[in-house]
Amino acid sequence: MSHKLKEEDEDYTELTRIMDVPTMLVLILYFLIPSAWCAILNEDEASSHQPHKHNSLPPFVDILPPGPFYDVERSANVTALVDRPAKLNCRVNKIGNRTVSWLRHRDTHLLTVGPYTYTSDQRFRAVHTAGSEDWGLTIKFAQVRDSGMYECQVSTTPPMRHYIWLTVVEPKTTISGGSDVFINKGSNINLTCVVDYTVQPPSFVIWSHNNKQFRLRIQGEHPEAMQHGGHSPYEVSTLLVASALTLIAALK
Template sequence: MTLRFHLCYFLLPIFTRNLFIDANGNMTREECLAIERTNSFRTSSKVVSVHEGNPAYLHCSIPHSSDSLVAWTRLTDDALLTAGGNSFTTDARFQVSPKRDARDWVLIIRRVQLSDSGCYICEINTEPSTLFPVYLDVLPALVEEEKAASPQKQKSRLNSQLEGGTLLLNCTVEMPEQLTPIDIIWTKDSQAIELNDRTKYKSDYKIVGNTIIYTLRIASVSSQDDGQYACEGKNLPRSAQMVHVNANSSIKNTLNAFLFLFIWLLNSR
């Protein structure tokens, strides 16, 4: 609660003093982008366009040596969405995912809706504070004829793992025209996985030829990790697989039963 109040204290006076927002909280793209105040070089896009129903990725890069706190705010209703790795919204579609070395704090919005269009602010608590505005432009969903040109095929298979072990999931993406890694979301039972738990999850990728292999490593798996895992991305086929964790005790009992039967057969000869 203290953290949330601290961030709102920084953000609200800045917006209400310098900007005009209508009664519905709407703002033009130009007004949104005019908010920017930064002391460092900006590499992320200021305008993100995505079709309804697809995930949106809003990037916020911070200086290499910075350990500053990063917060994402939706200007339409002044809602604090995330602060650091924590979420402050009940909308499960929103997730923050710090990329390599936490230099790029990506606000992920799954299954975007037309109502998600608007201005989003990334604030870095530098001195003075750094503000990065990103305008999200949600376009109407593609018509069925357009979707048919690049069908989204779902692949699913069963993966059985031993309790207490490490589960490794792979997601392979072919990139015939570019080798730049794209943003993907790892989900479990259609819910975004909280990758900020570094002791439990570790995500990475590697480039082999014209293929990018994304990996998700899950440590110390248990029956609570049972479910359907999938990797999803903009304009990518959804790849999924079911995971079932076998309890150690049941495996040992089965092995002991086979061993007992084998010894009994030997002695009965």
């Protein structure tokens, strides 16, 4: 028995002497790779049975910012009419315990802080409802001089800033066509008056000719001649009224 073990030891010693290092590495990998591959397959199979976690965010948003951020679609530029209220809005999401302030950019004048107004101009007023993400600034009886850039600032470090441009316009009238109109004596003439930037259709239009005035009342609204673009802050507040007036050329 001892003689047989001695022969086996001699054969193993001779085998290890004949095999070089690369050959031994190949044999080791040969026995290890199948077991590792099976482990990978088992892991993939286990993961395939786990329930899929759906992303609760909208498809166009991967990750929302962690801190305050502006909703620029609800914090847009504003066009207002003279002597009418101008309403600027600034929407801030995830504001936490920060404060929103409004500043007039041209002179860096502080107008509001949170829900409080800090200006001697009584036309300016902070507008905010508790729990709302909207922080408004209202200017009563807006004037053309109020036009310009306004800053909505969040009290982060450093402060966050969003700029909104206010344009205050006055109603104006124009007559369509050229300044000179030539017609035959005794024929009719059609003139169209267009009123831009007014909140509602005028009840009448006054025409003047050679120091004479003609007052024409407008009967109701005519969809084909009127366009209204809503009101700020989402759309420009513009009303176009076209009033056709037939004048007799013989008028003097």
